[in-house]
Amino acid sequence: MSESDHVEPSSESFWEIGQYKRTVKRAEDGHKLCSDIVQMISERADLEKAYSKSLKAWSKKWSDYLNKGNEYGSMKSGWQASLVEADKLSEIHLSTHNALNDELNREIKDWQKHNYQKTLVGQLKITKEYEEEFKKAQKPWSKKYFLVEKTKKEYHGACKSYQS
Incomplete structure (x- = not known):
């Protein structure tokens, strides 16, 4: 995922x-x-x-x-x-x-x-910095989150196949 x-x-x-x-x-x-x-x-x-x-x-x-x-x-x-x-x-x-x-x-x-302050392309520096920092902060957490979601899905699939 x-x-x-x-x-x-x-x-x-x-x-x-x-x-x-x-x-x-x-x-x-x-x-x-x-x-x-x-x-x-x-x-x-x-x-x-x-x-x-x-x-x-x-x-x-x-x-x-x-x-x-x-x-x-x-x-x-x-x-x-x-x-x-x-x-x-x-x-x-x-x-x-x-x-x-x-x-x-x-x-x-x-x-x-x-x-x-604006960058050369017209974007605000602060919004660019915030976006990069949020992505950087969320990256390890989101990887773990998606791993948990994948494992949950596999677990529920295994439970269903076991019950049938």
């Missing part, structure tokens, strides 16, 4: 023969998830920038209106305070945009580049 023969694993645990592929796939998926989270954070940063820009435009529009209008006193200072708050909030959202894009995304990309 060879490893290529169909083996029904007793469970779907990664240590069963050939079941390590899901574990290797997780490493592969990790690379894609890093790219996906970078994209998600970039989209969030774009939203922060757009909101900052909208707040700034809103503040300018109403500031111009207030300066041209005939409002005065405490009502005018209340409006101005609201517009100053909007300008400061706009700056906060712009700094959030910068932090997300310049710091967080850069760190994730650097980590991804360091931990998920």
